[in-house]
Amino acid sequence: MVFVLEDDSNILELVLYALKSQNIESQGFLDIKAFKEALKTTIPQVLVLDVMLPNASGFEILKELKTNSVTKDIAVLMLTALNDEFDKVKGLDLGADDYITKPFSVMEFIARIRAILRRNKDVDSLSYGILELSYSMRSVKVGKDSINLTLKEFELLGFLLKSPNRVFSREELLEILWGYSYDAESRTIDIHIKTLRKKLGVAKKYIKTIRGVGYKISKDS
CATH class of the missing domain: 1.10.10.10 (Winged helix-like DNA-binding domain superfamily/Winged helix DNA-binding domain)
Structure with missing residues (x-):
């Protein structure tokens, strides 16, 4: 299961369509409240996380997930318009598995998701x-x-x-x-x-x- 937290409905629709076309089960969220509610019943393998979110930063969400024993093993792909090297390093230092900037190639996005799924290193x-x-x-x-x-x-x-x-x-x-x-x-x-x-x-x-x-x-x- 891949969760996608993205406040731009057009990008969210595009990402979910791309994942569905590859038979990758996914669920999308436009706001943090709905995302956190879904986490109560389902822990995804991967989270595609937008950095620029209303009411909170994606970095804050990432930090919160990685310090929680229940959600710390979720693989995170940061998806953002920020292209500054500092922001990329910050996301990776906080525990993100990968980083891709907008605008992005759908094929590259899918390849990165597949690479994360292939790693299979979170469970012994x-x-x-x-x-x-x-x-x-x-x-x-x-x-x-x-x-x-x-x-x-x-x-x-x-x-x-x-x-x-x-x-x-x-x-x-x-x-x-x-x-x-x-x-x-x-x-x-x-x-x-x-x-x-x-x-x-x-x-x-x-x-x-x-x-x-x-x-x-x-x-x-």
Whole structure:
């Protein structure tokens, strides 16, 4: 999930459209109050944050997020008309992951969002039902049994586990995890899902196929 806090409705609409075109789930906010209300129920993976906001500075919002244990791991991309080097350094020093200035290229914006999503460095271990994954140990367990996965199987499982119930298209998975565009003839994702399910045994039930779209991790029957 990507949150976008931007008070210019035209830019907000453009950014949300760009994210949607890449099958990246997103939600936009024109004001800080609505944004903070949404944080009570959803913690996004990435926040696209405008610096020039009414009633507050984006830098203030960034500082507040990074000093809160609940929101400190949200990756932040600063989006602003400010092009001064001092402002860029200030944002990065406060914990921003990246910085892009207006006017900006939509393709560059999407590339930066993808790069942030690829880093996957904010979580060390994940658990879902009887399934456990550790990045530092590079291990996967189903109950008490250790599972031996290839690097790509491990990355694919970890990526899905980070966003349970979120549907990822084959195109999105291929671009984020393999780094190249989807080819309708390619069976890369389907083959990896098949071998992953086989190795996970009883835990394969968590990997759901969304016909015509892609895959998700879910406990739904």
